[in-house]
Amino acid sequence: MTRQTVSQAVAMLVVIWSLFRWWPHENYRGLPDYTFGRGDPQMMLSVDDLVASDMEAKVRVRGVIRGLVRGFSQLYQARWMELLRHARTVRMQGERADVVHLKGMPGNDWYMLAYYLYPLRCVGDPYEDGGSVKEPTLPEAQWAITGGKIPRYWRIGDADAEVPFPGDEDVGEGVLRESDLVQPAQSAGSGPGQGRGGPQPGGRRRGR
């Protein structure tokens, strides 16, 4: 076998292999045939089609994609959407110099919310650095967002928002149950705690 033949065989294999990846895998999420990643391109396409069909719902799209990245976690999706909604409300109602206290969430969520909220400044500690939903709100903050069992937000000065709330328990990643969730469809646009008997600070304008 000549060097030329070997090279040509290699080239043919490279092209065939790139096509092989397009061979759909029926049970992708079960991952029995994960080694060769058969069907990976279809996986990407299906995510993109989902996004394309719902592009106007930016928060939902972000939540869905993040959930897919986090191992197809629908639980994470729903919670992340809720947090993003609160971040968007605070971002729109807050002023450039405002400070937001982020409580009761893991570092990765904390840092990403800091991006969505920028140029509003975020303070507080994530779980890994000893943060908790129960920590007192820092004096420099004008807003607070908690990512505990039930994500919520409030403007500092709404006295009722500081009342202890049944959802204010610390939860780490992956320990939530479906039954712990406030479904996004129920809480959208009305503020956290809806239907739970807790305070309902969402949607108020700041009284500066």
Added chain:
Amino acid sequence: MLELALTLVVCLVLGRLVDRSLLGRPGVGWIEAFGRGLMLGFGTVGVLSMLLDMLRLPVGLVSLGLALGLTALVLLLLGRGTARQATPRTVWPAGGLEWTALGVMAAITLVSLALVVRSGWLRPTFQFDAVTRWMFKTKALFEDGTLRGAVSTDPGFWFTHQQYPPLVAHVAALPAYVSGVWEDRITSAIYPWYAVAIAAVAYGAVARRAGALIGCFAATWVATLPLIAYLAGPPPGAGAFSALADIPLALFVLGAGLAAHDLVQGERPRAGLELGLLLGFGALTKNEGLPFVVALTLALLVCRRRLPWRAALAPVGLALLLYVGLWGWLSSSFPALDENYWGRMHGDALRQGLERIPLIATAFALHMADMRQWNITWVAVAVLFAVGWPSLRRLPGLKLVLIAVILQLGAYAFAYLITGWSSPRAEAVMSGDDPLEVLFVLTLGRLLLHVAPLAIVGGILASPLGRPAADPPGTPAHSG
């Protein structure tokens, strides 16, 4: 859409002007000219924006627009009368079977790149690293007009990796300046175009030497790499649509490697200047661009043959000047992370690291053989270099490429050797084992991606596939 289109046109025009005025109008076909235009344009726009920030001028639509316009004018004046260098005849397939193969590969390439561009357009930024590093810096530029502010200097923003070089963030901010509204979906949509440029540059570099069929094969190979085309993770942050700096760095590494090849082979008169610019762009794109400056310099010194010392070292000087002048000096006052590799270069860390050698060697081998991440890329590259080995003695440019790739991978292995990285999650997962195994999952695929396109092009050109194909009698010359 308009913002993105305008940004791409600006980058392309500026890149073409750089190619024409500073680099002596190299004779390349239109596909390669397109890829080179994007590559040089992205780098030039980023450098100009960084220069404005360095000069303490607020970066925005007006200031950057003026800087770009002025630069274009100067380049236009400089390039007047520059004669185009001779374009090598691109050999096209002679028979029907070869044309069919070319058509199939071209279709695969176009579909793959179209999907990546579509993904980048549809998806908002979703990867953690992209959000907290590159997009955060892009947003800070848009909101504050500078990266000298709190995001870079306040230790509270440590998670943005303040000392990381920000060239891609400066480029990505351009669509936001044009639209005047922050929408990270549109801003991050520019990233897949780095992958398009990689495929175009790879095609041109190979097609000029080995014909259109093999050039198309090179483009197909790089455009269908899973970590570029459709694999969003693991490793997290892969995929040209993920708005990370790894694929931009791979583009500059490919361009610099090819320029170094041409410099050593004496194929182009201004290859040294191009090499210096591209090495500088790479160093300003990602931390890993700096070791590549060293790797390529060492490779140049080994393979330089009759090339004078000054000609071999001048590009490095230019690259370091760009890096230090635009970012290195400024960022040295920013807070540093724990990932301080210089601080780990002491006896104890090295002694501890020696125990990791088997672990690191195994991880490299397993990742390179991972079909899901790479198809058969690294095995194929190794075979192509092996069958082309006898010819490397005659081709110092390709020997240089091989040495530079190996040295860069060696630098990554060394970084794993001495790193003190850990994380609460890694400690929880590993329960006492070396957290390095988690770091491999998070980073190794992305690190390999930096040199993969260069290794692929080098492998193809070193093998018999890369021999200049005979021009069949009667075949019309094309430039593609």
